[in-house]
Amino acid sequence: MDYGLDTKSTRLKTFNTIFIITWLLIACFPFIWTFWGSFKVRADFFSRSDWWYAISAFNTLIETGGKFTTNAYTQAWTEGEFWKASKNTIIVTVFVVSISLFLGTLGAYALSRSTEKYAFWILMAALIFRAMPHITLVSGYLFPFFELQIWGILPTTIVVLVAINQPFTLWLLYSFFKTVPKELDESALIDGCSYFQAFRHIIMPVMWPGVITAGLFSLMLAYNDFTVTALLLNQENHTMVPKIQSYLGTNQHEGNLMWAVSAVVSATAPLFMLVMFFQRQVISGLTAGAVKG
Amino acid sequence: MPNKTFFWFFLPTGLAMILFIGLPIISTGIQSFYAQHDQVVKEVKKCDPFGCTVSIVVDNEETSKIREAKPLGKFNGFGTYTDRNHLAVDEIKKFWNETESFGAFVDQVTNLPFYKALIFTLTYCLFVTPNVLLLGFIIALSLNAVARKIRGPLIFGTILPMIVTPLVGSLVLFWMIDSQGIIGANIQNLMNDPYLSLKSSKTLTWITIIIYGIWHHSPFAFVVFYAALQTVPQEPIEAAIIDGASRFQRIKHIVLPHIYPVVTFVALISLMDNFRVFEPIIGFSAEGSAQSLSWLIYDNLVNEEVILFGSAAATSMMTIIGIAILLAPVLIRTWKEFKTAR
Numbered sequence: 001m002d003y004g005l006d007t008k009s010t011r012l013k014t015f016n017t018i019f020i021i022t023w024l025l026i027a028c029f030p031f032i033w034t035f036w037g038s039f040k041v042r043a044d045f046f047s048r049s050d051w052w053y054a055i056s057a058f059n060t061l062i063e064t065g066g067k068f069t070t071n072a073y074t075q076a077w078t079e080g081e082f083w084k085a086s087k088n089t090i091i092v093t094v095f096v097v098s099i100s101l102f103l104g105t106l107g108a109y110a111l112s113r114s115t116e117k118y119a120f121w122i123l124m125a126a127l128i129f130r131a132m133p134h135i136t137l138v139s140g141y142l143f144p145f146f147e148l149q150i151w152g153i154l155p156t157t158i159v160v161l162v163a164i165n166q167p168f169t170l171w172l173l174y175s176f177f178k179t180v181p182k183e184l185d186e187s188a189l190i191d192g193c194s195y196f197q198a199f200r201h202i203i204m205p206v207m208w209p210g211v212i213t214a215g216l217f218s219l220m221l222a223y224n225d226f227t228v229t230a231l232l233l234n235q236e237n238h239t240m241v242p243k244i245q246s247y248l249g250t251n252q253h254e255g256n257l258m259w260a261v262s263a264v265v266s267a268t269a270p271l272f273m274l275v276m277f278f279q280r281q282v283i284s285g286l287t288a289g290a291v292k293g
Numbered sequence: 294m295p296n297k298t299f300f301w302f303f304l305p306t307g308l309a310m311i312l313f314i315g316l317p318i319i320s321t322g323i324q325s326f327y328a329q330h331d332q333v334v335k336e337v338k339k340c341d342p343f344g345c346t347v348s349i350v351v352d353n354e355e356t357s358k359i360r361e362a363k364p365l366g367k368f369n370g371f372g373t374y375t376d377r378n379h380l381a382v383d384e385i386k387k388f389w390n391e392t393e394s395f396g397a398f399v400d401q402v403t404n405l406p407f408y409k410a411l412i413f414t415l416t417y418c419l420f421v422t423p424n425v426l427l428l429g430f431i432i433a434l435s436l437n438a439v440a441r442k443i444r445g446p447l448i449f450g451t452i453l454p455m456i457v458t459p460l461v462g463s464l465v466l467f468w469m470i471d472s473q474g475i476i477g478a479n480i481q482n483l484m485n486d487p488y489l490s491l492k493s494s495k496t497l498t499w500i501t502i503i504i505y506g507i508w509h510h511s512p513f514a515f516v517v518f519y520a521a522l523q524t525v526p527q528e529p530i531e532a533a534i535i536d537g538a539s540r541f542q543r544i545k546h547i548v549l550p551h552i553y554p555v556v557t558f559v560a561l562i563s564l565m566d567n568f569r570v571f572e573p574i575i576g577f578s579a580e581g582s583a584q585s586l587s588w589l590i591y592d593n594l595v596n597e598e599v600i601l602f603g604s605a606a607a608t609s610m611m612t613i614i615g616i617a618i619l620l621a622p623v624l625i626r627t628w629k630e631f632k633t634a635r
Contacts (some may be wrong), residue, residue, distance in 0.1 A: 008438065012540075016435050023432055024450045026508065028328045030465045031453060033475065037468070046473040054475065103306040110302030113294045120631060122303070124478025124624070129314045131616050133569035135587045137608035139594060143602050147364060163313030167304050175594055224458035226572055232593055242457055245575065248464075261468065264461050277458050279449055282456075286516045 031268065038265045039068040040045050042258045072264065076247070076259035082266065084236075087241035089223060089267075092239055096222035097215050100162045100169050104214060105207065107166075108173030109199055113182070113253030123174065126167035133166060134227040141232065152234035160232060161222050165258055168221075172285055177203075213285040223271060232247055240267045319612065325606035328369035328598055332356050334622070366603055373607040380611075381405045407608070410584045413614075416499065418567045419584065421506035425563050426556065428507060429514025436515075437522050448519075455512035462509050463576025465503075470501060495582040502583055505573050510566065514559045521552040564619055569612075586612045 008016075036054075037045035042061035053059060058066040062080035064071065076082045111119050142159060145151040180203065188198040223240075230242035238246065244267065275282055294302075335354035338347050375382040381402075388401040391453075402408050436447055454462060469476045472490035481489050491548060525548055533543050571587035580588070586608060593605035 016438055019431075019435050020439065020447065023379075023435075024447065026510070028450045030469055031457075033469060035466045046468070046471070047478070051475045051478040083565050103309060106302045107306035110294060112301045114299050116296070116299070117355075118300075122307075124311070124627065128620065128624075129310060131565045131620055132314065132318070133571075133612055133616070135569070135571060135590045135594075136321060136612050137314060137317045139609045140319075140321035140324070140603070141313075142594060142600065143365070144320055158311070161311055163309040166310050167314075170306065178455055195302070197295065199302075201399040220456065224461075226458060226460050227591075231591075241460055245460060246462070248578075252608070262462070264464060268457055268461060271456060275452070276449055279445070281454075282452070283448070283516050283520065285437050286513065 010057050019103045031272075033191065034261060035265050036083070038072055038258070038262045039070065041071070042068060045261065046257065059084060072258040072262035076262045076266070080243075080247065080256075080263070082240070082243060082259075082263050083104045085238055085240045085263075086266070088154065088233075088237055089239040091154055092161065092173050092229070093216065093222045095158045096161045096165065099158070099209055100165045100218045101215055103162065104166060104169035104173050105211060106199075109177050109203060111170065111174050112177035112180075113185070123171070126170050130167040130171070134225075135231075137164065138227060138231050145232070151289055152237060154233070154237055157229060157237075160228055161225060164228065165218050165221050169218060172214045173210055176207070209281075212278070213281040216274070217285055218230055219274070220271070313403055321609045321613075324602050324609050325373060325605075326368060326370060326603075327366040328373055328603040329366045329601065330356065330359050330363070331361065331367075334500055350390045369603060373603045374610055374611075377405065379607050380602060381407065389561045399629065404591065405613075406584070410586050410589050413499070413583050413586075414568060414570060414585045417506060417570050418564060419505060421510060422560060422563050424507045425510040426560060427513050428511040429559070430513065430518050432452050432515045433518035436519060448516075452512040454508050455510070455516075459509060459572035460576050461563045463505050463573040467502075467577045468509070480623060498577070498579045498582045500571050502570075502577060502579060506567060506570065508561050509573075513562065517555055517559050518552065521555040522548070525551050561620075561623060565616065568616060586615070588634070 039060075040054060040057055041060045041063050043063070044053045046058055047053040047059075060069055061067060063069075084215050111122065137160075142151070145156060150156045184206070185195075185198040185202045188202045189195070193201070225239075226241045226245070229239045230245065233239065233242065236248075240263065244263045247256050247263060296328075302317060334349050335352045335355070336347050337350050338345055340346075374380055384405060385402055388398050392398040392401060403412055418513045426471060430498055432451060436444060436451070439447065457465070468474050471477050477490060481487055529547050533546055533547055538546070569587050572587045574583055574585060574588045577583075580592075590605045590608045590612070593601040593608070
C-alpha cells in the first residue's frame with residue numbers, strides 16, 4: 001500500500017524499521033543460535049560457567065582442537081540412528097503427500113461441483129474434524145490397533161496421517177477448485193466426456209498450483225507430526241521428531257543433548273529450504289480459507 | 294454433479310475420514326466407560342518353622358486371563374468421569390463442606406489434576422489468542438509499509454517460527470532460556486540470583502510457555518492479515534487522508550472494519566490450536582508446573598505399567614466437549630445463514 005497521499009514522517013519510518021528489526025531478531029535468532037551452537041561441544045553450548053564460551057568455543061577448542069566440531073552430527077546420525085529416523089520420515093512424508101493429494105483432489109473436485117445440500121454439511125463436518133485435537137484421536141486408535149496388531153508399523157501411521165490431513169486438504173482444494181471456471185469441464189461433459197474423463201483431461205492439467213499448495217501443507221503435517229508418530233510407532237520405526245524427543249529423555253549420556261541439538265538442525269534445515277523455495281504457495285494456502293471466504 | 298458420480302469421487306476421502314476420525318471418536322467414547330481390570334489377588338499361606346503367615350499376593354496368571362478375556366477392561370459407567378483424576382465430584386463436595394473460605398476451596402479444587410490442567414489450558418488460550426491477533430496485526434501493518442523489494446526475505450524470516458513443529462520450536466527457545474543458555478544465564482547475572490531459572494517457579498514457567506505460544510502463532514495471524522491488507526481499497530483511505538484523519542483513525546475506521554471477517558477467522562483457528570497445547574510442555578520439560586488437557590491424555594497413554602485407556606478416553610471426551618463449546622457459536626451462525634439462504 002504505497003499511497004500517493006500518505007506521507008510518512010521520518011520518525012515513523014525509523015520507528016517502523018526498529019520494530020521490524022526487533023521482531024525479525026526475535027523470530028530468527030533462536031534458529032541461528034541453535035545452528036551456531038550445534039557445532040560446539042555441550043560444555044560450550046550449555047555452559048554452566050559463562051555463556052560467552054558458546055561464542056569463544058573455549059571447551060570445543062580443548063576437547064576437539066578446533067573452533068567448530070561436527071561430532072554431534074556424526075554421532076547422532078550414526079550412533080544415534082538418526083539416519084533411520086530420517087529414512088522413516090521420508091517414507092512417511094512421500095506416502096502421506098501422494099495418498100492425501102490423490103484422495104483430496106477427487107473429493108474436493110466433487111464437492112466444488114456439487115450443488116446439493118449435503119456438500120455443505122460435509123464441509124462443515126470436515127471443519128469439526130479439523131478442530132479435533134490429534135491426541136484425542138490417538139487415544140481412540142491405540143486400543144483397536146493393539147487388538148488388531150497393527151500398532152507400531154509405518155503403514156498404519158501413514159493411513160492415520162492421511163486421514164487426519166484430509167479435512168484441511170479438502171477445504172484448501174475446495175476453495176481452489178471453486179476458482180477453476182465451471183464452463184471448462186461442463187463443455188467437456190457436453191462433448192460426451194464422463195466426469196472422470198473431464199477430471200482426467202480438463203481439470204488435471206490446470207490444477208497443479210492448488211495441488212502444490214495442498215501438497216506442501218500435507219508435507220509439513222507429515223514431516224512435523226509428533227503426537228501421532230510418537231504414540232503409534234515403535235522405537236524402531238520412529239520418525240525424526242519423536243527421535244529428537246527420545247534424545248532428550250536419555251540425559252545421563254553426556255553427548256545426547258548435543259545429539260538433540262544437531263538433530264533439530266538437521267530436521268529443520270530441509271524444511272526451511274523448502275519454504276524458502278515455495279514461500280508464495282505457503283502464503284497463498286494459509287490465506288485461501290480466510291480471504292476468499 | 295449427479296449423486297452417483299459424487300459418491301464415487303468422494304468415497305475414498307470420505308471412507309478415510311469416517312474410519313480414522315469418526316470411528317476413533319466413537320471408540321474413545323466407548324473406552325471412556327471402561328476401566329482397566331483390578332489385579333486378582335490371592336491369599337498365600339506360607340509356613341516355616343516359626344509358624345504360618347498368610348500374605349496377599351497378585352495372581353499374575355488370573356489377572357492376565359481376565360485381561361485376555363475382556364481386553365477393554367471392566368465396565369465402569371461414568372465412574373472414570375467422576376473419579377479423582379477427572380471431575381472429582383466427591384472431592385469437590387468434601388472440600389466444599391470442609392474448607393472455611395471460598396478462597397481455600399478454590400485453592401483445593403485447582404490442585405486436582407483435571408482442574409489444574411483445565412485452568413492452564415484456558416489461561417494459555419486467554420493470553421495467547423488476543424496477543425497473537427495484536428502482534429500479528431502490528432507486524433502486518435509494519436511490513437506493509439516497507440519497500441516492496443525487500444518484503445520477500447522479511448516475510449520468510451517472519452514465518453520461520455510457525456513452520457517448525459512446536460516441539461522443535463519450544464526446544465530451540467528452551468535451550469536459550471534455560472539456566473545454562475544464553476538468555477537464562479544473562480538474566481541470572483543481571484538479577485544476581487544464581488538459582489533463578491525457568492523451572493524455579495510456576496508463574497515463570499507459565500509465562501515462558503505463553504510467550505512461546507505468542508512467538509509460534511503470531512506469524513500465522515501475520516500472514517492472513519497481510520494478505521487481507523492487500524485487499525483494502527485505496528479510495529476511502531485517500532479520502533480519509535484528505536479529510537485529515539490521523540493514521541490511527543484510518544486504521545480504526547477503515548482498515549479494521551474491512552478485515553473484520555478475517556479477524557474472526559484467525560481468532561477461531563488460533564483458539565482451536567491453542568486449546569490443544571501440548572508439545573511445548575514436553576519441549577520446555579514443564580510437566581511439573583504446567584499441565585494441559587492434551588498433556589494429561591498423553592501422560593495416560595505413555596504410562597509405563599498399564600496404559601490407562603479409560604482415563605485417557607474420559608479426558609479426551611471432555612476435551613472434545615470443550616472444543617464443541619468453542620466451535621458452537623460459529624456452527625450456529627453458519628447454520629442460521631444456511632437456513633436463511635434456503
